[in-house]
Amino acid sequence: xxxxxxxxxxTGGVGKTTIAAALAxxxxxxxxxxxxxxxxxxxxxxxxxxxxxxxxLGNVPGQPNLTALVPSPVTGVRALxxxxxxxxxxxxxxxxxxxxxxxxxxxxxxxxxxxxxAELAQxxxxxxxxxxxxxxxxxxxxxxxxxxxxxxxxxIVDGRALRWLGQLxxxxxxxxxxxxxxxxxxxxxxxxxxxxxxxxxxxIAAALALLALASDVQPELSEIVANxxxxxxxxxxxxxxxxxxxxxxxxxxxxxxxxxxxxxHAPALVIINRVPAVSPRALxxxxxxxxxxxxxxxLASESIEAARTAAAEITAHVRRWGITAxxxxxxxxxxxxxxxxAVAAVLGASTLDxxxxxxxxxxxxxxxxxxxx
Amino acid sequence: MxxxxxxxxxxxxxxxxxxxxxxxxxxxxSASNRCGICAPTVTDISSVAWPxxxxxxxxxxxxxxxxxxxxxxxxxxxxxxxxxxxxxxARLGHDPIREVSRRYSVERIDELDALxxxxxxxxxxxxxxxxxxxxxxxxxxxxxxxxxxxxxxLVAALTRVDSGxxxxxxMPATGHGLAWLTTVGLLRSLAPAGRARTLVDRLHxxxxxxxxxxxxxxxxxxxxxxRETFELCNALPRPPDLIVINQxxxxxxxxxxxxxxxxxxxxxxxxxxxxxxxxxxxxMPLFEIAPTCELPLGLDRPSAPxxxxxxxxxxx
Numbered sequence: 001x002x003x004x005x006x007x008x009x010x011t012g013g014v015g016k017t018t019i020a021a022a023l024a025x026x027x028x029x030x031x032x033x034x035x036x037x038x039x040x041x042x043x044x045x046x047x048x049x050x051x052x053x054x055x056x057l058g059n060v061p062g063q064p065n066l067t068a069l070v071p072s073p074v075t076g077v078r079a080l081x082x083x084x085x086x087x088x089x090x091x092x093x094x095x096x097x098x099x100x101x102x103x104x105x106x107x108x109x110x111x112x113x114x115x116x117x118a119e120l121a122q123x124x125x126x127x128x129x130x131x132x133x134x135x136x137x138x139x140x141x142x143x144x145x146x147x148x149x150x151x152x153x154x155x156i157v158d159g160r161a162l163r164w165l166g167q168l169x170x171x172x173x174x175x176x177x178x179x180x181x182x183x184x185x186x187x188x189x190x191x192x193x194x195x196x197x198x199x200x201x202x203x204i205a206a207a208l209a210l211l212a213l214a215s216d217v218q219p220e221l222s223e224i225v226a227n228x229x230x231x232x233x234x235x236x237x238x239x240x241x242x243x244x245x246x247x248x249x250x251x252x253x254x255x256x257x258x259x260x261x262x263x264x265h266a267p268a269l270v271i272i273n274r275v276p277a278v279s280p281r282a283l284x285x286x287x288x289x290x291x292x293x294x295x296x297x298x299l300a301s302e303s304i305e306a307a308r309t310a311a312a313e314i315t316a317h318v319r320r321w322g323i324t325a326x327x328x329x330x331x332x333x334x335x336x337x338x339x340x341x342a343v344a345a346v347l348g349a350s351t352l353d354x355x356x357x358x359x360x361x362x363x364x365x366x367x368x369x370x371x372x373x
Numbered sequence: 374m375x376x377x378x379x380x381x382x383x384x385x386x387x388x389x390x391x392x393x394x395x396x397x398x399x400x401x402x403s404a405s406n407r408c409g410i411c412a413p414t415v416t417d418i419s420s421v422a423w424p425x426x427x428x429x430x431x432x433x434x435x436x437x438x439x440x441x442x443x444x445x446x447x448x449x450x451x452x453x454x455x456x457x458x459x460x461x462x463a464r465l466g467h468d469p470i471r472e473v474s475r476r477y478s479v480e481r482i483d484e485l486d487a488l489x490x491x492x493x494x495x496x497x498x499x500x501x502x503x504x505x506x507x508x509x510x511x512x513x514x515x516x517x518x519x520x521x522x523x524x525x526x527l528v529a530a531l532t533r534v535d536s537g538x539x540x541x542x543x544m545p546a547t548g549h550g551l552a553w554l555t556t557v558g559l560l561r562s563l564a565p566a567g568r569a570r571t572l573v574d575r576l577h578x579x580x581x582x583x584x585x586x587x588x589x590x591x592x593x594x595x596x597x598x599x600r601e602t603f604e605l606c607n608a609l610p611r612p613p614d615l616i617v618i619n620q621x622x623x624x625x626x627x628x629x630x631x632x633x634x635x636x637x638x639x640x641x642x643x644x645x646x647x648x649x650x651x652x653x654x655x656x657m658p659l660f661e662i663a664p665t666c667e668l669p670l671g672l673d674r675p676s677a678p679x680x681x682x683x684x685x686x687x688x689x
Contacts, residue, residue, distance in 0.1 A: 041548025041551075041552065109549065138548065139432035139545075199568075290631060296627055330650070
C-alpha cells in the first residue's frame with residue numbers, strides 16, 4: 001500500500017490532537033507502520049499518546065507500529081546548519097554568531113512550521129518501512145498555511161528568487177567580475193543599499209550570509225521541499241476535518257472547505273467530536289424527580305438535543321459533499337490516553353478501510369462513502 | 374439558550390481545585406492587585422486606561438468572544454474601541470459573536486497590507502516601500518521569512534492606537550500568539566540600528582509597558598486547558614492582567630442530595646447518568662497570578678453586549 005498522509009484540521013478546541021492520536025492508533029492497529037506528528041506549537045500530542053513532554057521521535061508504548069514525532073525548531077535549525085557547514089566549510093566564518101540563526105533558534109514566529117515540515121518530510125522519507133503519516137495541526141488558518149507552504153517554498157527554492165538572491169548574496173560577500181550584466185548588479189546593489197539604510201547593515205549582512213549558504217545547498221533544499229510537497233500533495237492526503245456538534249459548525253465546515261479548495265485540497269472525512277449520546281428528556285416529567293432535577297433536566301435536554309440535531313445536520317450536509325461524517329460520542333474518562341483509546345474504538349478500522357478503498361487519488365474525487373447505508 | 378443567567382450569580386459555589394497551582398512560578402504580590410483574592414472591580418475590566426489589549430489563550434476557549442466583550446465594555450465607558458482581527462491565524466468560519474454593537478468597530482487586517490504599511494514606516498516613503506515590495510524575490514520571501522508578517526500586524530495594531538482607538542487584538546492560539554511576542558524581542562537583537570530598529574524598539578517598549586498593553590488570557594475550567602493556560606502564563610513576559618475563565622457553571626446545577634436522588638431513579642439509569650454527567654460542576658482552576666473573571670456556560674453565539682454584561686457581572 002502506498003503510504004499516505006492524514007491531516008487533522010479544524011477550529012480551536014474541537015479535539016484535533018485526540019482525534020489525530022486515535023486515527024494513528026487505528027491505522028497502526030491494523031499493521032500499518034504509522035507516524036503521528038504534531039505541528040501545533042502547543043505540543044499536546046505527547047500527553048495524548050502517553051509520552052508526556054515528548055520532543056523528537058518516540059515509540060508509543062503498547063503500540064509496536066506507532067511512532068510519535070514532536071518537531072523541535074531549536075535543535076532542528078542547529079542540526080541543519082551544522083550539517084550544511086560541514087559540507088561547505090567556507091561559510092562557517094560568516095555564519096558563526098549569525099544573529100539571524102540565533103533568532104531562528106530563539107522561537108521566531110513562523111519558524112515552527114518551516115522546521116516541522118522539514119523534519120516530517122525527512123522522517124517520512126527516511127523511515128525504514130514506508131509509513132503512513134498522521135499530522136495534528138494548529139487551529140484555523142495555520143493548518144492551511146502549512147498545506148500551502150511546500151508550494152510557496154518551491155516557488156522560492158526552485159524558482160528565480162533563490163538564484164537571484166544567492167547571486168546577490170555571493171556578490172555582496174565577495175564582489176566578482178562575472179558575466180552578470182552591470183545593470184542587474186547596479187539594481188541589486190541599490191536594493192541592498194536601500195535595505196541597509198532602513199534596516200541596518202548587520203541584519204542585511206546576516207541575511208545575505210544565510211542566503212549565500214542557502215544558494216550553495218540549493219539542491220538539498222530543493223529535495224527537502226520536494227519531499228514536503230510529496231507528503232502534502234493533494235493526491236496523497238486525506239484531509240480530516242474535526243468539528244464539534246454546534247449549530248454554527250456547518251458554516252465553519254463550509255469556510256474550511258472553500259479555503260481548502262483554493263489550495264487544491266478537498267476534505268476526505270469529517271469527524272464530529274463529543275456528540276452527547278443520551279438526552280435526559282424523560283426526567284423532565286418523571287414523577288420521582290425533584291423540582292431541581294426536573295429544571296436541570298430541561299436545560300440539559302435542550303442543550304443535548306441541540307447538539308444531537310447539529311450533529312445530524314452536519315452528517316447530512318457533508319454527505320452532499322460526497323464524504324462520510326463519523327460521530328464520536330462524549331466520552332467520560334478524563335485521562336487523555338483512555339480517551340484516545342475509546343475514540344480509536346469508535347473510529348474502527350473498518351470505516352477507515354472503506355474511506356481508503358473509496359480511493360484517494362485526485363481523479364477519484366469526490367469520494368462516495370456512506371457509512372452503514 | 375440562557376440556562377444560567379437566571380440563577381443567582383452572586384452565590385459562590387464550592388470550588389474544586391483540581392489543577393496544580395504549583396505550576397505557577399510567578400510570585401503573588403497582593404499589594405499590586407495581582408492576587409486571585411484581590412478582586413478587580415468592574416471599572417478595571419472595562420478600563421480605557423490601556424490603549425492596547427492582547428487577548429491570548431488556547432484554541433477554542435473563546436478569545437474572540439472575550440475580545441468583543443472587552444471592546445464593548447471599553448466602548449461603553451467612553452473610549453473609541455475597536456477589535457483588530459489579524460488575517461494571519463484567523464478563525465475559519467462563522468463569527469463567534471451574533472451581533473457587533475455600534476459602541477466599537479471591527480477591523481480585519483490582511484498580513485500583506487500590514488507588511489506594506491510597516492515597510493512604508495521603515496523606508497519613510499510609501500513609494501519606496503512599494504518599489505521594494507514589488508521586487509519579486511522580496512515579495513516571495515516576505516511571506517515565508519519567519520516573523521515579518523507577525524511583527525507587521527503588531528505594528529498595524531499600534532498604528533490604530535496612535536490614531537486614537539483603544540485596540541483589542543484577537544491573537545492566534547497559544548503557541549502562535551506567544552511567538553508573536555517573542556519575535557519582537559528577537560528582532561530587536563537582529564537590527565542594531567536604523568529605522569527598523571526604532572520601530573521594533575517602540576513596539577517592544579509599548580508591549581512591555583503594563584500601563585500601555587493589557588494582557589488578557591482566556592481559559593476554560595477543564596484540567597487540560599487549564600494546564601496549557603498555566604504554561605502560557607509562565608511563558609509570557611509578565612503575568613497577565615486578567616484571566617477570563619469561560620464556560621463556568623456556578624453555582625452547581627445539582628447539589629449532593631440532588632445527585633443522590635438522581636442515582637435512585639433506577640428506571641431511567643442512562644438518562645440519570647447523562648444528566649449527572651452534563652451537570653457535573655466545573656473543576657475551577659486556581660490562578661494566583663492574576664485577577665480572574667468568569668463567563669457562564671451557555672453563552673452560545675452571544676451578542677457583544679451579552680458578553681460585556683456577563684464579564685462585568687462575574688468579576689470575582
